[in-house]
Amino acid sequence: MGKLLAILAVLCLKSFEFSYSTDIINCYWGTWAYYRTGDGKFDASNINPRLCTHLSYSFFGINDSGEIVSLDTWLDYDLGFISKAVGLKRQNPSLKVLAVVGGWNQGSIKYSSMAGDKHKRQNFVKSAVNLLSKNGFDGLDLDWEYPSQRGGNSHDRANFVTLLRELKKAFDPRGYQLTIAVGAGEKIASVSYDIANIVPYVKFINLMTYDFATASDGKTGFNSPLMAIENSIIFWLNHGAPANKLVLGVGTYGRTFQLSDASQNKPGARCLGGGSAGTYTRESGFLGYNEICLNKWKTIFDNKNDSPYAFSGDQWVSFDNEFSVELKMYSAFSHGLAGVMIWSLETDDFRGKCGQSYPLLKTINKIMHK
Known part of the structure; x- marks a missing residue:
């Protein structure tokens, strides 16, 4: 889709009434951002809880x-x-705070x-209930990356x-919510998840x-191209996941690359590895x-992937x-x-150094509540 057509598509879509099933805005929080320096340092005081329906506290192991x-x-308790x-x-009585296990x-x-072990599962379930009840959490988000992969086995599904x-x-007698985070693309999902049987x-x-x-x-390449998202949604829908249980993930970060040749800076250009650390x-x-928003890199909106990318010298980022x-x-x-969910709060422009605070999260709120 060309950029002009993309803009027209947005304008046309704005004229339709969207049927949001539950209006979920799930905000993941990587608590280790407390250890970042300068304007990257992040703690609970930086969170606007009115921008989220769920706050997912990450991670437990x-x-x-x-x-x-x-x-x-020390961070969690001290x-x-x-x-x-x-x-x-x-500040937001309707906010649900979830404990996230895994990553x-x-x-x-x-x-x-x-x-795969009955007794270990019992330990997990019992400790989950204890964690939620003792700390006032509203539920658990399980982020196992990934069943049947990375050293798992075929029985994991x-x-x-x-x-x-x-x-x-x-959880049900106690009113706790149970959610999961999953690999979205067919390559991962087809191996890891018995989708129809997970849903209930x-x-x-x-x-x-x-x-x-x-x-x-x-x-x-692109961190989150629109066509790949569309294909993932359709895969999950076609394999038994109802739309009203699927939450779209939006990354508030970019994937970076060090170009092999700084003069070759288009999508698909060869790279030597990851870009320089931020x-x-x-x-x-x-x-x-x-x-990214503070960088003065040349930025191009890629019409085919409906995503921007930027580069400077041998550094390249998709975001x-x-x-x-x-x-x-x-x-x-x-x-x-x-x-929608975001990964994650602490990498949005939460201090508003490039304009308004939380520009990506506020964009989600604007569209969700229009």
């Missing part, structure tokens, strides 16, 4: 016995980050072992369903519709939107801006999805 454990007790997160409900760095092996069923049985046990499913290209591909995030191959987020919103919600 598990031990070898399958019990949920804190990954940073500094009181959990109580501060739950305390945000005083990429936790891997898959421990979760595979836990899900079935065991994941069993685990969710046992969690729901324990979860409140909603967070589709991680980003990371479609990284520097490990050996070439530049001032705040300090991770090669990754920049927060709050870092989302306010316009591409609007396109994703209108396109995805034409499917009647339940809502």
